[in-house]
Amino acid sequence: MTKPCTVIRHRLATGAPLGDAEAAHVEVCPDCAVLAELPARIRAARAAAADPRPGFEARLAAGARARLDRRRRRSPWLTAAAAATMLVIVAGAAWWSTRTTGDATEQRLAEHEDPTAPEQPPADDSAEDLVASLSDTEAALDFSAGGPIDEAAGQLDDLRDDIFLEDDERARVRRIADEVEKEVVRLQAEIDILNIDLRGELEAAHPDPAAVERYIDRIGALETQVRKKRILGWLRARDALAGTPAPRPSAPPAPDPDDEVYPKPLPPAPDKSALKNPFADPPPATNRAPDPDTALVDPFAEPRTGKVNIRATPWARVYLDGKEVGVTPLGMTLPAGRHEIRVERDGYQSITRTVNVDPDKLAVMSFQLAEK
Amino acid sequence: MVGLLHRETVPAREQPADERDLLLGRLASAAGRRGYAIARDLLRDPDEAEDAVQEALARACASLDRLRDPAAAEAWFCRIVTNVCLRTLRRRRLRRVLFGDGTGPEPVAPAPDASRGDVARLMQALDRLPGKQKAALVLRFGHELSIPEVAGLLGVKPATAKTHVERGLQRLRSLLEESP
Numbered sequence: 001m002t003k004p005c006t007v008i009r010h011r012l013a014t015g016a017p018l019g020d021a022e023a024a025h026v027e028v029c030p031d032c033a034v035l036a037e038l039p040a041r042i043r044a045a046r047a048a049a050a051d052p053r054p055g056f057e058a059r060l061a062a063g064a065r066a067r068l069d070r071r072r073r074r075s076p077w078l079t080a081a082a083a084a085t086m087l088v089i090v091a092g093a094a095w096w097s098t099r100t101t102g103d104a105t106e107q108r109l110a111e112h113e114d115p116t117a118p119e120q121p122p123a124d125d126s127a128e129d130l131v132a133s134l135s136d137t138e139a140a141l142d143f144s145a146g147g148p149i150d151e152a153a154g155q156l157d158d159l160r161d162d163i164f165l166e167d168d169e170r171a172r173v174r175r176i177a178d179e180v181e182k183e184v185v186r187l188q189a190e191i192d193i194l195n196i197d198l199r200g201e202l203e204a205a206h207p208d209p210a211a212v213e214r215y216i217d218r219i220g221a222l223e224t225q226v227r228k229k230r231i232l233g234w235l236r237a238r239d240a241l242a243g244t245p246a247p248r249p250s251a252p253p254a255p256d257p258d259d260e261v262y263p264k265p266l267p268p269a270p271d272k273s274a275l276k277n278p279f280a281d282p283p284p285a286t287n288r289a290p291d292p293d294t295a296l297v298d299p300f301a302e303p304r305t306g307k308v309n310i311r312a313t314p315w316a317r318v319y320l321d322g323k324e325v326g327v328t329p330l331g332m333t334l335p336a337g338r339h340e341i342r343v344e345r346d347g348y349q350s351i352t353r354t355v356n357v358d359p360d361k362l363a364v365m366s367f368q369l370a371e372k
Numbered sequence: 373m374v375g376l377l378h379r380e381t382v383p384a385r386e387q388p389a390d391e392r393d394l395l396l397g398r399l400a401s402a403a404g405r406r407g408y409a410i411a412r413d414l415l416r417d418p419d420e421a422e423d424a425v426q427e428a429l430a431r432a433c434a435s436l437d438r439l440r441d442p443a444a445a446e447a448w449f450c451r452i453v454t455n456v457c458l459r460t461l462r463r464r465r466l467r468r469v470l471f472g473d474g475t476g477p478e479p480v481a482p483a484p485d486a487s488r489g490d491v492a493r494l495m496q497a498l499d500r501l502p503g504k505q506k507a508a509l510v511l512r513f514g515h516e517l518s519i520p521e522v523a524g525l526l527g528v529k530p531a532t533a534k535t536h537v538e539r540g541l542q543r544l545r546s547l548l549e550e551s552p
Contacts, residue, residue, distance in 0.1 A: 013512070013537040014519060034545050039513040042498075045491045046514035052408050052422065060400040060408075063426035065393060068433060 007200060008032050012039060021203040172240045180233030184226050191222045304336045306357040312367040316345040328367075343367045396433060403446045404429070407453040410525075413510045414457040416495060424460055428453040447524060454507060454525045461503040497547040504528075505540035512537050 004025040011018055012035065018026065026032045198215040201207050310318055312328040319325065319342040325332065328343065336359045344350040348369040355363050407428060411421035432449050439448055498506050504526060511522045512533075523533035 009538045009541055010534075012541060013534050031545065034548065035541055038541055038544060041490070041494055042509060042513040043516070045494050046413055046510070052405065052412075052418070056408065056422070057397070057400045057404055059422065060404050060426055060429060061393070061396040063422070064396050064400070064429035064433065067426060067430035071430070071434065 004203075005029065005032055005035075007196060009035060010196075012036065019200055020205045021200060024205075169241055173237045176233055176237045176240060180229055180236075183229050187222050187226050187229070191219055191226075194219050194222070304359040305333050306336055306359055307362045308332050308334055308339075308341075308355060308357060309362065309364045310341065310343070310367070311365070312343050312345075312369060314345065314348075314369060316343040316348070316367065316369055318343055341365060343369065345369055347372060395436075396429065399429060399432060399445075399449065403449045406446065407450055410450060410453050410511070410515065411457050413514050414454070414507055415460060416499070420460060424456045425453055428456045431456070447521075451525050451527065454511075455527070458503045458507060461506070465503075493548065494544075497544055500547055501540055501543055505536050505543065508533055508536035509540040509544065 004022060008018065008022050008026065010016075011022065018036075026036050194215055198212065198219070201211050201215065308331070310328055310330045310332070312318075315328045317324055317327050318330050320332070320334070321340050322342075334357045336357050338354055338356050340352060340354050342350055342352040349372055351367050351369065353365065353367075355365060357363060404425060407425045408421055411424040411428075412418065415421050415424060428449065431452050439445060498509065501509070507526060508522055511517050511525055512519070517525070519534050519537070520530050522537070523530040526533055526536070528536075
């Protein structure tokens with residue numbers, strides 16, 4: 001959550017007027033009160049500055065002329081010697097930098113080959129921070145926490161890092177992943193800014209519902225763009241490994257029992273491209289063999305999901321289809337269909353209910369736990 | 373400024389003396405005062421400010437062929453002034469570190485107009501900020517420039533300029549609280 005002090009500092013820097021919430025915060029926060037006065041104080045101090053002494057322009061032109069003349073008289077040999085010295089220094093620094101970088105690269109390669117080497121941290125901390133910030137905000141606003149975007153984050157990194165690839169394949173995938181990440185970071189920065197503005201609107205004394213709705217719509221649209229970028233990036237990476245775009249089969253192939261997660265046939269050459277599709281619909285709950293007509297997954301199709309908000313008094317652990325998923329209050333995005341929700345807390349009677357999740361709908365479940 | 377500069381394609385260092393003098397005089401009268409105001413606020417010393425503007429004027433004349441858009445000549449000149457001032461501030465700080473507080477060059481005295489306690493404290497706190505933060509605050513609030521304009525003068529991206537302003541404000545507040 002962005003603190004009000006940060007928002008106030010941001011608005012002072014950009015010159016944007018303070019909202020009602022920020023103005024109220026300035027009244028009670030001594031730090032922000034001092035901060036809010038600083039622009040006016042700097043302006044007042046600037047106004048006290050004196051004008052130049054008389055004859056300023058003439059002195060200025062004469063002084064500049066003298067400096068130009070001095071530079072013209074400067075010995076070319078001296079200038080050449082200074083330039084040569086600088087060149088040597090720069091070349092030495094570059095050589096040293098290359099040597100240091102080479103050592104670090106060799107060390108990383110050695111660690112990469114060593115199966116016991118510790119796992120390296122993710123390369124792009126800022127992108128991870130943005131994803132984390134977005135997730136926090138979503139959780140706070142109770143929509144799509146744990147949704148497909150969070151689950152999909154890092155899929156390209158997995159593709160890049162966890163699978164054995166040739167150097168040129170790795171380079172191709174890395175280039176695609178970098179392009180996608182660049183776009184995603186840009187979009188998430190926009191989402192971050194919109195979240196700040198939305199929070200400011202929500203904290204206002206009289207929030208404008210229309211403005212709030214606009215913010216939410218815009219954030220939702222940007223989230224959709226993020227998801228599309230990731231999915232299309234995943235496809236591009238897969239196609240880059242395959243060499244050619246994956247053809248769509250004209251007739252459904254015979255179902256392969258080993259290929260339940262991603263039944264769509266891939267081009268024959270690259271076994272490495274037969275990856276787990278993170279966006280495919282989950283397998284059915286029953287053990288029935290998949291129907292070839294329905295088992296084909298179109299990656300361009302929007303996943304049919306709905307949202308569920310779960311609240312309980314007092315708070316409790318939540319189990320989705322028998323698996324613990326968190327504690328209340330909890331917002332989840334689930335595949336459409338029937339799901340079993342159970343809430344439990346020590347000393348209280350657990351409650352189990354079934355929810356029917358409709359696509360693009362929000363279901364709210366409230367539980368009142370009774371003591372044993 | 374447009375009429376002043378549009379014919380100039382040869383560096384001033386290689387031009388005839390009378391033409392160069394004419395150019396210097398026009399540049400000094402067109403943008404000199406604004407450059408002086410910036411230098412005066414950043415360096416807080418009239419003599420050093422004049423020196424900085426003279427140096428900037430000489431540099432501008434020497435590299436006039438690098439100016440691509442004559443309409444932006446004043447902003448270009450002010451950017452040179454800002455760069456010269458930042459370099460002067462760095463050197464001033466280095467001299468203080470090398471010679472120590474007591475034996476080095478005298479710290480810049482506050483301006484006579486700034487002798488009142490509140491303004492003097494603010495100026496002293498501003499002097500303790502890093503050069504770019506100080507420049508960002510002075511240009512943003514003292515000269516009432518927008519963030520993109522500040523970024524143009526500092527030679528950084530607007531987001532970086534905004535960061536300088538925000539961090540400068542925060543640090544200035546801390547320094548004002550520390551000072552008696």
